Amino acid sequence: MGHEVRYRVRGGRQLHGTVFVQGAKNAVLPMIGASLMASRGRTVLRNVPIIEDVRRAVELARAVGAKAELHETERTLVIDASSLSSPVLPGEIASRFRGSFLFVPALLHRLGEAVIEGVGGCNLGSRNLDFHYNGFKRMGATVTEHVADNGDGIIHIKAGDLRGGTLYCDTPSHTGTENLIMAAALAHGTTLIKNAALEPEVLDNIAILQAMGAKISGGGTGFITVEGVDELTAVEHTVMPDRIDAGVFVMAAAITGGDLNLVGATLEHLGVAADKLEQMGVEFHQQGAVLQVRRERTLRPINVITDEYPGFATDLQSPIMALSCLAEGPSYIYERIFDGRFKLADELGKMGADIEVDGNRAKVNGPRALRGAEVEAHDLRCGSALVLAGLAAEGETTITSAYYLDRGHAHTAERLSQLGADIVREAD
Ligand SMILES: CC(=O)N[C@H]1[C@@H](OP(=O)(O)OP(=O)(O)OC[C@H]2O[C@@H](n3ccc(=O)[nH]c3=O)[C@H](O)[C@@H]2O)O[C@H](CO)[C@@H](O)[C@@H]1O
Numbered sequence: 001m002g003h004e005v006r007y008r009v010r011g012g013r014q015l016h017g018t019v020f021v022q023g024a025k026n027a028v029l030p031m032i033g034a035s036l037m038a039s040r041g042r043t044v045l046r047n048v049p050i051i052e053d054v055r056r057a058v059e060l061a062r063a064v065g066a067k068a069e070l071h072e073t074e075r076t077l078v079i080d081a082s083s084l085s086s087p088v089l090p091g092e093i094a095s096r097f098r099g100s101f102l103f104v105p106a107l108l109h110r111l112g113e114a115v116i117e118g119v120g121g122c123n124l125g126s127r128n129l130d131f132h133y134n135g136f137k138r139m140g141a142t143v144t145e146h147v148a149d150n151g152d153g154i155i156h157i158k159a160g161d162l163r164g165g166t167l168y169c170d171t172p173s174h175t176g177t178e179n180l181i182m183a184a185a186l187a188h189g190t191t192l193i194k195n196a197a198l199e200p201e202v203l204d205n206i207a208i209l210q211a212m213g214a215k216i217s218g219g220g221t222g223f224i225t226v227e228g229v230d231e232l233t234a235v236e237h238t239v240m241p242d243r244i245d246a247g248v249f250v251m252a253a254a255i256t257g258g259d260l261n262l263v264g265a266t267l268e269h270l271g272v273a274a275d276k277l278e279q280m281g282v283e284f285h286q287q288g289a290v291l292q293v294r295r296e297r298t299l300r301p302i303n304v305i306t307d308e309y310p311g312f313a314t315d316l317q318s319p320i321m322a323l324s325c326l327a328e329g330p331s332y333i334y335e336r337i338f339d340g341r342f343k344l345a346d347e348l349g350k351m352g353a354d355i356e357v358d359g360n361r362a363k364v365n366g367p368r369a370l371r372g373a374e375v376e377a378h379d380l381r382c383g384s385a386l387v388l389a390g391l392a393a394e395g396e397t398t399i400t401s402a403y404y405l406d407r408g409h410a411h412t413a414e415r416l417s418q419l420g421a422d423i424v425r426e427a428d
């Protein structure tokens, strides 16, 4: 993991002002995978979030032989993938983020194989990859697994010539859809992907692939058709804003009773989360590309069921759990996407919250005054939820294991401080 990262938050300050929503983590990662499919030229990605997952993706791109330069001040990533040299996704990098698996289609097309020494991402219970493997197999790949000397499982996918076919996701997997689209983009013939994911990041990835020369139709319908082409070319693309980052700042305004202008946030991208937050007492006003948000009334309790887009995003489930601790009555949360995403409840309990967990359902008994404590970020969104709780708590909250937070949110302490929060990041 490298160094220990902590955030210290002293609560009780209302947030006011203007904040810039970062580029989307879940859009830029598949785009880095897509850029490795261009055998000539240099891809330029703009509005890249400066987060740990992007730093890991840059390391991984270099490990397979690409030249990758991350210009942090300019939030721009330049990738030259003209000479990929290794099909191995080394465990020490790949097992630190989920997006590493999005490199597989490029390796299959460019090098004929991919060797996966590990896939990371937040530990949220079972996170299977069978839709990906089954899709690759239907296109003609072979997938084998063996155990390395150190006991780790290694997956070896051999492509041969990938050919189009009829593929499906049992449920609309986000990265599953992206991987099958990328595998189909350079395959021979036509591919139909049924039950495809509808997330805005999937559509942004389709947009860059189309600009690169891919023939993709049906994005956003659940049925995606891809006609394979011989080559993809490097392009320049601006990454869409991160709707989860936007949602967290909406809740930062809500939990402190403040008002914020979110530059780059789109209400529509929040899906059902926007309606739930409105029901809790948050007021929205979309002014072009700026979303104004404020909360003046007391918070009302809420009933949340996570679902694929445009349903309530599972990545906003932890933040709304923190927010609902302050609501005037019991809130009910049903986590449908992941079977292990409630570790936050115990951490909030250390801060005075009263949350009953039963399997994938939680009841948050509000209102409870939160007090500062030492708490642990068990995963990325657990981390952002604990920052929110810290903003509302009396006294100081210390959030440990905060590398997870840095995986997905850029410049958290700086951006919140500019809005009036008392928060510092420490690393040793
Ligand atoms: C890098 C990235 O984009 N990460 C996002 C992506 O993760 P990710 O793409 O991993 O999430 P999926 O949509 O694939 O997973 C959703 C559910 O489907 C199951 N499943 C998925 C694939 C598969 O082959 N078999 C299977 O059973 C998973 O176990 C999980 O229960 O979507 C999640 C759900 O919106 C988000 O929380 C993550 O932030």
Ligand SMILES: C=C(OP(=O)(O)O)C(=O)O
Binding pocket: 097, 098, 099, 120, 121, 122, 124, 315, 380, 381, 408
């Ligand atoms: C679960 C998440 O990410 P990943 O899929 O990258 O682990 C997340 O962003 O909350």
